[in-house]
Amino acid sequence: MNTFDCVIVGAGPAGLSAGLTLGRARRYIAVMDNGTNRNRVTQQSHGYLTRDGITPQAFKEAGVNELKNYPSVSYFHTTVTGIRKEFGGERMIVRTMDDETFYTEKVILATGVQEEFPFPSVREFYGKSLFSCPYCDGWEMKDQPLIIIADKEEHTMHMARLIYNWSSDLIVATNGVELSKDCAQELKERKIIIKTEPIKSLNGHNGYLEKIEFKTGETISRSGGFVVPSFYRPNQFAKHLGCEIDEDGTVATDGAGRTTSKNVYIAGETEKSASSSLIISAADGQKAAVSVNTDITLERF
CATH class of the missing domain: 3.50.50.60 (FAD/NAD(P)-binding domain)
Structure with missing residues (x-):
C-alpha cells in the first residue's frame, strides 16, 4: 500500500x-x-x-x-x-x-x-526577451531599449521606477489605460515615453522581441522588456x-x-x-x- x-x-x-x-x-x-x-x-x-x-x-x-x-x-x-x-x-x-x-x-x-497575460502573443517571447521579474532578469537586460507592458497604473509606476535602475531607455505601454496626470508627469520628467494606445501585436523571431505594433498602425522598436501578468x-x-x-x-x-x-x-x-x-x-x-x-x-x- x-x-x-x-x-x-x-x-x-x-x-x-x-x-x-x-x-x-x-x-x-x-x-x-x-x-x-x-x-x-x-x-x-x-x-x-x-x-x-x-x-x-x-x-x-x-x-x-x-x-x-x-x-x-x-x-x-x-x-x-x-x-x-x-x-x-x-x-x-x-x-x-x-x-x-x-x-x-x-x-x-x-x-x-x-501566469495570465494581457494578450496571448506575450507567450511567444516570455522567458527569452520578455520577463516579469527585474530581480531575476534585469541584469541581462541592462542598458537595452525596453518596453514595460502593464495595464494598471500602480503596476506601471512600480515597474518603471524599478527597471529605470537597469535601463533608462524605457517605453511604457498601458494597452489602452490612461495614466493620471501626476504619474504621467513623473515618467515624462525622466524621458520615459508613454504609449496608451492598445497593442495590436508583438513582432520578432525565435522568442526575441523586435517591434511592437499598436492598433493605430504605429510600430516601435524594442529588444525586450517586462510585462506584469x-x-x-x-x-x-x-x-x-x-x-x-x-x-x-x-x-x-x-x-x-x-x-x-x-x-x-x-x-x-x-x-x-x-x-x-x-x-x-x-x-x-x-x-x-x-x-x-x-x-x-x-x-x-
Missing part, C-alpha cells in the same frame, strides 16, 4: 526543499510533480546563491537527484487529480491521473502558480481541503506553512498566489517541512 507520512504536491524549489528536509528527518515522503513549473520557459534562473545562471531544468534535476540520497523519499512524475480527507480527517487520500491511490497523514501543497493557482486543492483563503487570495497560515485545515501545509508561490524567487520559495518549503516534522514528532512521541 502506498502509505506515507507526507505527500508533497509539486517539485519546484518549495517542494524539493521540503522533500529534502523531511527526507533528512527520516520521514516517509512522496514528492509528486507533472513538470509544469512556471519557470520552465526561462533560459536561466538567477539570484539563487551558488546556482546563479543555472537552467530551470538543471536546477530541478539537481534537486531530484539530491532526494535520491534519502531512501525514505519517493519521487513520482505524475499529476495529482484529487486530495480528500478521510478517517476523521486524520488521514488523506491522494489520487493521480495514473489511477494510483496514496494514503498520507500530511500534505504540503507546493504546486506554484501560473496576473497569477492563478492551477488547482483548487487548498479550497477543497477547507483552507481559509483571504480576500486577496492568500491562503491563511501561521507563518510556518500550517494552514487552517489540519494536516494541510502550504509553501512557495501557492500560498500567496503570486510570484516569488527560487530562494524564497525554497526557504518557504524548508519552513513547512519543519512544521510537518514537528507536528509528527509531537503526535507520535
Whole structure:
C-alpha cells in the first residue's frame, strides 16, 4: 500500500526543499510533480546563491537527484487529480491521473502558480526577451531599449521606477489605460515615453522581441522588456481541503506553512498566489517541512 507520512504536491524549489528536509528527518515522503513549473520557459534562473545562471531544468534535476540520497523519499512524475480527507480527517487520500491511490497523514501543497497575460502573443517571447521579474532578469537586460507592458497604473509606476535602475531607455505601454496626470508627469520628467494606445501585436523571431505594433498602425522598436501578468493557482486543492483563503487570495497560515485545515501545509508561490524567487520559495518549503516534522514528532512521541 502506498502509505506515507507526507505527500508533497509539486517539485519546484518549495517542494524539493521540503522533500529534502523531511527526507533528512527520516520521514516517509512522496514528492509528486507533472513538470509544469512556471519557470520552465526561462533560459536561466538567477539570484539563487551558488546556482546563479543555472537552467530551470538543471536546477530541478539537481534537486531530484539530491532526494535520491534519502531512501525514505519517493519521487513520482505524475499529476495529482484529487486530495480528500478521510478517517476523521486524520488521514488523506491522494489520487493521480495514473489511477494510483496514496494514503498520507500530511500534505504540503507546493504546486506554484501560473501566469495570465494581457494578450496571448506575450507567450511567444516570455522567458527569452520578455520577463516579469527585474530581480531575476534585469541584469541581462541592462542598458537595452525596453518596453514595460502593464495595464494598471500602480503596476506601471512600480515597474518603471524599478527597471529605470537597469535601463533608462524605457517605453511604457498601458494597452489602452490612461495614466493620471501626476504619474504621467513623473515618467515624462525622466524621458520615459508613454504609449496608451492598445497593442495590436508583438513582432520578432525565435522568442526575441523586435517591434511592437499598436492598433493605430504605429510600430516601435524594442529588444525586450517586462510585462506584469496576473497569477492563478492551477488547482483548487487548498479550497477543497477547507483552507481559509483571504480576500486577496492568500491562503491563511501561521507563518510556518500550517494552514487552517489540519494536516494541510502550504509553501512557495501557492500560498500567496503570486510570484516569488527560487530562494524564497525554497526557504518557504524548508519552513513547512519543519512544521510537518514537528507536528509528527509531537503526535507520535
